[in-house]
Amino acid sequence: MCGIVGMVGHSPVSQALYDGLTVIQHRGQDAAGIVTISDNTFRLRKANGLVKDVFHTRHMLRLQGNIGIGHVRYPTAGTSSSSEAQPFYANSPYGISLAHNGNLTNADELKSWIFNKARRHVNTTSDSELLLNIFAHQLQQAKNLELTAEDIFNAVAEVHNLVRGAYATVALIIGHGMVAFRDPHGIRPLVFGKRETEKGMEYMVASESVALDACDFEFIRDVAPGEAIYITEDGQLFSSQCAQNPTYNPCIFEFVYFARPDSTIDKMSVYASRVEMGTALGKKIAREWDDLDIDVVIPIPETSNDIALQIAQQLDIPYRQGFVKNRYVGRTFIMPGQAERKKSVKRKLNAITQEFKGKNVLLVDDSIVRGTTSEQIIEMARNAGAKKVYFASAAPEVRFPNVYGIDMPSATELIAHGRELEDICELIGADKLIFQDLADLVNAVGKGNKDIKAFETSVFNGTYITNDIDHSYLEKLDAMRNNESKEQADKEADSILDLHNEGSD
Numbered sequence: 001m002c003g004i005v006g007m008v009g010h011s012p013v014s015q016a017l018y019d020g021l022t023v024i025q026h027r028g029q030d031a032a033g034i035v036t037i038s039d040n041t042f043r044l045r046k047a048n049g050l051v052k053d054v055f056h057t058r059h060m061l062r063l064q065g066n067i068g069i070g071h072v073r074y075p076t077a078g079t080s081s082s083s084e085a086q087p088f089y090a091n092s093p094y095g096i097s098l099a100h101n102g103n104l105t106n107a108d109e110l111k112s113w114i115f116n117k118a119r120r121h122v123n124t125t126s127d128s129e130l131l132l133n134i135f136a137h138q139l140q141q142a143k144n145l146e147l148t149a150e151d152i153f154n155a156v157a158e159v160h161n162l163v164r165g166a167y168a169t170v171a172l173i174i175g176h177g178m179v180a181f182r183d184p185h186g187i188r189p190l191v192f193g194k195r196e197t198e199k200g201m202e203y204m205v206a207s208e209s210v211a212l213d214a215c216d217f218e219f220i221r222d223v224a225p226g227e228a229i230y231i232t233e234d235g236q237l238f239s240s241q242c243a244q245n246p247t248y249n250p251c252i253f254e255f256v257y258f259a260r261p262d263s264t265i266d267k268m269s270v271y272a273s274r275v276e277m278g279t280a281l282g283k284k285i286a287r288e289w290d291d292l293d294i295d296v297v298i299p300i301p302e303t304s305n306d307i308a309l310q311i312a313q314q315l316d317i318p319y320r321q322g323f324v325k326n327r328y329v330g331r332t333f334i335m336p337g338q339a340e341r342k343k344s345v346k347r348k349l350n351a352i353t354q355e356f357k358g359k360n361v362l363l364v365d366d367s368i369v370r371g372t373t374s375e376q377i378i379e380m381a382r383n384a385g386a387k388k389v390y391f392a393s394a395a396p397e398v399r400f401p402n403v404y405g406i407d408m409p410s411a412t413e414l415i416a417h418g419r420e421l422e423d424i425c426e427l428i429g430a431d432k433l434i435f436q437d438l439a440d441l442v443n444a445v446g447k448g449n450k451d452i453k454a455f456e457t458s459v460f461n462g463t464y465i466t467n468d469i470d471h472s473y474l475e476k477l478d479a480m481r482n483n484e485s486k487e488q489a490d491k492e493a494d495s496i497l498d499l500h501n502e503g504s505d
C-alpha cells in the first residue's frame, strides 16, 4: 500500500510534507519522494529508501515552495527500481506531477491507448505513470490556456471513464494548483483537512487522517469515491463528484492490517474496528473451543496488539506481551522479496521465555497471508518452552490474489489457497487454529459506518468489486509478478532503466 500526501500553504510546505510522509511510512517502505513548485518550476527529490534516509538537509533546502505533494511506495506494479519511485512528472500540459496509491487493473489497455490515441510514451512499467499521462492527456483537451475548476473536473471524469482499478491520487499542475481524486469505488482511502494561519487557510490531503493530526490540520472529511478536490495555488477550494455511478467499497484489509489504528477511514475508526474484530473472534473461540485450556493470550506485534487484548478480555484470560519487537525493523509483509521477509521475522521479533515456559499460549495475529510470520513465530514459542501453541487470525483465510494495491499477485503463494483449516494448521505447526468469519469481520468494521453496503473483500472471497477480473487476468498477473518473475524484472529494470527524472543527489 502506498501513502500519499499533498499540501497547499502560504509558507514553505516541505517540512509538513516530510512529517506527513513519516507518519504514513507504514504504508510503504521502499521509496519516498516529494515534489514542490517554486517559481513555476518543479523541485523534486525521490529515491529508494525510507523517508528519513531519502531526504537529507540539502534535499529539503532544495524543496522550496508553498505547494507540494509526497509519496511513500510499496510497489504493486512494475518494478522496485528507483525509476518507478513517485511522484512522477510529465511536462505537458503546463507541467504536472502525480502520486498514486492503488493499482490499475487495465494497465495494458491503457498503455496501448496512451500511445495510439495520445501519442505519449511511458518509459517505465509503472501503472502510476500511465495514470499521470492519461490525466495529462485529458487536461490537454481543455479549450483555454487558463484551466478552470470545471476543466479539471472534466479531465478527472474522463480518467474515470478510461481507468479501472484502485486509485487515490494527488497531483500538482504548474500555474494552477493541487488536484486530489479517488476512484469511483473508493477502494483506497483519502482525506483532507485545513489549517488556519494568519496568511489564510492552508489545505492538506493524505492517505490517512493521522497525517493531518501530525501536521496540525483539522480533518474536514474523506474525499468521496469518484470525487475530485481542486485547491488553487492561492488557496481556493473546489470539489465535484466526477464519476457517473460512484459506490462506497473501501478495502477491508486497510482495517485488518494496513492503516494505523489512530486513523479514521471513511468515518470508521481503525482502532475501534480492531477492537470489534477481537470481540467477535473471542466469542467464536469461546463458542468453538469448548475445552478452553489457554493460560495466556499473546499478540504478534505490532498490528494485532489491540485485537489480542480484546480477545483476552472477552475470554477473561491474562494478556501478555510475550514477544519483543525490534523497533528498527519495519513491517515484514510489505518487504519486496520473500527471502527478505523470511529473514526479517527473527530479526524483528523475539520471545520472552517466562511468558511461554510450560504454558498453553494463544497467539493472535491480524492475518495469515503467506504464513511467513505464523510459521516462524510458532516455532519460536515452542523453543521458548510453550506446552501448547494455539493460533487465532482476526481475518478470514486469505485465498485470492489482490489486484488493488496489495502485493499478493500469486494465489499459490498464499498459505490458505486451496487448503482447509486442518492443512493450514499443520503447515504452520499450531496445535489448534481459528480464523475469523468474513461476516464477522465485515460487521466489526462496518459498525462504524452503516452507509457502507459492501467492502472490497476479494482476498477473502474472490469477488472483485470492479467486475473486470477474470481467470486469465489473474493467470497473467501471477506469471508477471510471482516471486521469481519479480526478482528477474527488478534486476533487468536496474540495468536497463536509467532514463528517469529522479531528483539528483
Ligand SMILES: O=P(O)(O)OC[C@H]1O[C@H](OP(=O)(O)OP(=O)(O)O)[C@H](O)[C@@H]1O
Residues within 6 Å of the ligand: 257, 300, 301, 302, 303, 304, 330, 331, 332, 333, 334, 365, 366, 367, 368, 369, 370, 371, 372, 373, 374
Ligand atoms: O502471513 P504473513 O505473510 O507473514 O503476513 C501476515 C503478517 O504480516 C504482517 O505483519 P508485519 O510484520 O508486516 O507488520 P506489523 O508489525 O504491523 O504487524 C501482519 O501483521 C501479519 O503479522
Ligand SMILES: NC(=O)CC[C@H](N)C(=O)O
Residues within 6 Å of the ligand: 001, 002, 003, 073, 074, 075, 076, 077, 078, 084, 100, 101, 102, 103, 104, 126, 127, 128, 405, 406
Ligand atoms: N501500493 C501502491 O499503492 C502502489 C502504487 C503503484 N501501483 C506502484 O506500484 O508504485
Ligand SMILES: [Mg+2]
Residues within 6 Å of the ligand: 300, 301, 302, 303, 304, 365, 366, 373
Ligand atoms: Mg504483523
